Amino acid sequence: MEYIKEAVLGRVGTKELAAIIILGGVASFLPFFIHLQWITGPVINAILIIVLFLSGLRAAIVVSAVPSLMALAGGLLPVFLAPAVPFIILGNILFVAVIGYLYYHSNKSDAYWRSTFVGALVKFTLLFISAKFLVFFIQNSKAAVVLATMLGVNQLFTALAGSIIAFLILKMLKRI
Numbered sequence: 001m002e003y004i005k006e007a008v009l010g011r012v013g014t015k016e017l018a019a020i021i022i023l024g025g026v027a028s029f030l031p032f033f034i035h036l037q038w039i040t041g042p043v044i045n046a047i048l049i050i051v052l053f054l055s056g057l058r059a060a061i062v063v064s065a066v067p068s069l070m071a072l073a074g075g076l077l078p079v080f081l082a083p084a085v086p087f088i089i090l091g092n093i094l095f096v097a098v099i100g101y102l103y104y105h106s107n108k109s110d111a112y113w114r115s116t117f118v119g120a121l122v123k124f125t126l127l128f129i130s131a132k133f134l135v136f137f138i139q140n141s142k143a144a145v146v147l148a149t150m151l152g153v154n155q156l157f158t159a160l161a162g163s164i165i166a167f168l169i170l171k172m173l174k175r176i
Contacts, residue, residue: 016055023047024063028070035076037154045095045162046169049116052096053166053175060100064092080143084151087130095123095159112167112176120159127151 027047031040044067052060068088071077077085102115131151138144170176 016059019054020051020059020063023051024066027063027067031067031071031076032074037150037158041154041158042161042165045120045159046165047162048092048096049099049163049166050169052100053170054173057097057100060096061093064096065089068092078143078146080138080140081147081150083134083137084130084147087127087134087151091123091127091130091155094126095119098122113163116163116167117160120156120163123159124153124156127155128153 024047027044030043034040048060048064051063068077068085072082072085096119099115099119102118103111106114108114128151131148134151135144135148138147167176
């Protein structure tokens with residue numbers, strides 16, 4: 001067990017670990033203070049990308065699950081959205097996985113923009129299809145509209161906006 005701790009912590013520096021904890025904390029608690037998807041969505045998506053570029057895919061996957069679970073545990077999500085949480089987490093994981101794969105396997109100068117656009121499109125597609133699936137199980141038409149809106153085109157725009165924010169921060173940090 002000691003070897004595993006050393007191997008894992010040996011790959012992640014103190015600054016990176018602090019960044020993961022701070023950014024994960026911001027992503028977790030931001031929805032408790034700001035209840036607007038158009039603000040929290042881009043910030044959380046930017047945090048996911050920043051963690052990906054600072055600490056790698058494993059850390060980004062961990063941070064991908066935290067905001068949705070915290071929002072659910074904290075009662076910020078309406079009960080009818082609880083079945084959507086696994087899809088949202090999977091969408092976040094696919095978002096960072098696609099970005100990481102395409103960015104690091106491309107030699108093109110516009111790799112960041114291509115990878116974030118495709119990542120946002122994959123996330124949107126998954127959530128859009130998930131919303132269409134979940135709407136069949138919701139009997140309240142108002143709740144179905146809220147679900148379809150939250151997991152629809154808003155997800156594409158918030159992911160793209162988060163990509164822009166992350167680009168500016170990562171450029172400033174000289175990580176891309």
